[in-house]
Amino acid sequence: xxxxxxxxxxxxxxxxxxxxxxxxxxxxxxxxxxxxxxxxxxxxxxxxxxxxxxxxxxxxxxxxxxxxxxxxxxxxxxxxxxxxxxxxxxxxxxxxxxxxxxxxxxxxxxxxxxxxxxxxxxxxxxxxxxxxxxxxxxxxxxxxxxxxxxxxxxxxxxxxxxxxxxxxxxxxxxxxxxxxxxxxxxxxxxxxxxxxxxxxxxxxxxxxxxxxxxxxxxxxxxxxxxxxxxxxxxxxxxxxxxxxxxxxxxxxxxxxxxxxxxxxxxxxxxxxxxxxxxxxxxxxxxxxxxxxxxxxxxxxxxxxxxxxxxxxxxxxxxxxxxxxxxxxx
Numbered sequence: 082x083x084x085x086x087x088x089x090x091x092x093x094x095x096x097x098x099x100x101x102x103x104x105x106x107x108x109x110x111x112x113x114x115x116x117x118x119x120x121x122x123x124x125x126x127x128x129x130x131x132x133x134x135x136x137x138x139x140x141x142x143x144x145x146x147x148x149x150x151x152x153x154x155x156x157x158x159x160x161x162x163x164x165x166x167x168x169x170x171x172x173x174x175x176x177x178x179x180x181x182x183x184x185x186x187x188x189x190x191x192x193x194x195x196x197x198x199x200x201x202x203x204x205x206x207x208x209x210x211x212x213x214x215x216x217x218x219x220x221x222x223x224x225x226x227x228x229x230x231x232x233x234x235x236x237x238x239x240x241x242x243x244x245x246x247x248x249x250x251x252x253x254x255x256x257x258x259x260x261x262x263x264x265x266x267x268x269x270x271x272x273x274x275x276x277x278x279x280x281x282x283x284x285x286x287x288x289x290x291x292x293x294x295x296x297x298x299x300x301x302x303x304x305x306x307x308x309x310x311x312x313x314x315x316x317x318x319x320x321x322x323x324x325x326x327x328x329x330x331x332x333x334x335x336x337x338x339x340x341x342x343x344x345x346x347x348x349x350x351x352x353x354x355x356x357x358x359x360x361x362x363x364x365x366x367x368x369x370x371x372x373x374x375x376x377x378x379x380x381x382x383x384x385x386x387x388x389x390x391x392x393x394x395x396x397x398x399x400x401x402x403x404x405x406x407x408x409x410x
Contacts, residue, residue, distance in 0.1 A: 089114065090122050097126075097133060102141035160193055160201045168205055173212030175265045177225040213265050216285045227290045228269050231257045237274065237293040243286045250288060255280070256297040259305050263315040270305065272297075279308060281316055311344060311362040313370070318363025325358045325381040332377045341370075356381070364389070 089112055096103060096111050103111070109119055123142070127133055132145040155163070167186035172179065190198055218224065231238045242251045255271040258279065262268075267284040274297065310317050328336045330353030337347045337355050344360040361367055364386050371378055371390060380387040 086122075090125060093119075093122050094126060094131065097131075097142060097144045102136065102139050102143050104139075104141050108142065155189075155193065155197065157197060157200060160189075160197055161204055163189060164201055164205060165208060169208050169210045173210055175213070175215045175262065175267065177222050216266055218267075218285045221284065224284055224287055224290050225260070225267070227292065228257050228260055228284075231292065232260070235296055235299060237295040237297055238290050239293045240282075240290045241288040242282055243288055254293055254295075255282075258299065258303060261305065261309075261315060266315075268315055270308070311342075311360055313342060313359075313361045313363065313366035316363065316366060318365065321360060321362055322364055322383055322386070323358065324361055324364070324367060324383065324386060325356060326371065327379040327381055328355050328357060328374070329377045329379075330354050332374065336374075368393075 093108065093112050096108065105116060105119065109116060112119065112122070114122070123133060132148050133142055134145060135142055164186060167182055167189070171182045176182065190202070193201065227238060230236075237254050237256050240253060240255055242253065243249075244251055254274055255269070256274055257269055257271045259270040260267065261270060261281075268281050269284060269287075271280055271282065272278070273280055274295075308317070309315065311321060312318075327350075333349075333353055333355035337349075337357060342359050342361065344358075346358045348356045348358075350356060359367070364383075368386065368389060371380065371386075372393060380390050
């Protein structure tokens with residue numbers, strides 16, 4: 082077997098052993114081959130005794146769960162990529178189990194060949210990633226683990242949730258559906274068993290969570306992406322708005338270089354400014370993103386959003402005028 086085909090087959094085997102269900106299109110993208118070549122490689126693995134299964138319902142491939150091959154050796158790029166994520170990126174993110182992340186990095190390092198470990202660590206010494214602001218959640222790992230266990234076992238939990246707007250704790254039962262991270266902020270999507278309403282609760286507002294033990298059935302048709310829909314971040318409000326913004330030339334290229342939302346459309350203007358349009362569900366979340374750009378952005382539509390921005394700007398000005406900084410000297 083040629084070296085190129087051998088490496089391709091090993092990549093295919095690694096993908097199939099990941100325990101994910103992969104479609105023909107997924108495998109073609111991962112291995113970068115034609116459909117015909119993919120089927121030939123799959124047949125070669127079957128001949129070698131690899132128990133590859135095809136699920137006609139999901140139209141996907143996977144290897145039998147009980148079959149196991151030890152992981153392949155890391156290439157230099159794979160070792161660098163994995164350790165960069167574990168050593169540089171993960172510590173700056175709002176992720177659970179940071180101790181486990183460090184432990185995993187050490188285990189991977191210790192199992193690398195000496196030459197590859199030296200090369201990878203030397204390269205990492207020249208990588209610096211500034212940590213993002215993180216929410217301080219007391220007992221975060223325990224809270225996350227409790228929801229994780231409830232999701233796996235389809236069991237309800239009893240939580241105490243702080244409603245900051247009301248200044249009181251709510252005690253309630255919840256059927257967890259999904260854990261979602263957005264803007265360095267973790268939320269749990271859960272169903273209220275009384276009225277079947279899907280709630281989105283920030284983990285930083287949960288003061289306690291304990292197993293309630295009741296079993297519940299997950300809706301097989303529930304899709305997180307569909308539920309969030311066109312929300313700017315995590316909280317759809319049930320009303321779509323066309324938001325049109327003009328960014329000044331000083332920051333237009335910086336803003337438009339990023340895809341902020343799946344509905345984003347950009348129109349460049351003479352002079353360097355740019356009009357950016359979004360179709361979003363709700364205005365509360367995008368409002369604060371707009372305000373972060375100060376006088377570098379103009380709200381063109383909708384009028385209700387423009388009025389809110391103007392009102393907040395006026396209140397900010399008034400608050401700072403009423404509390405001037407003490408004179409120096």
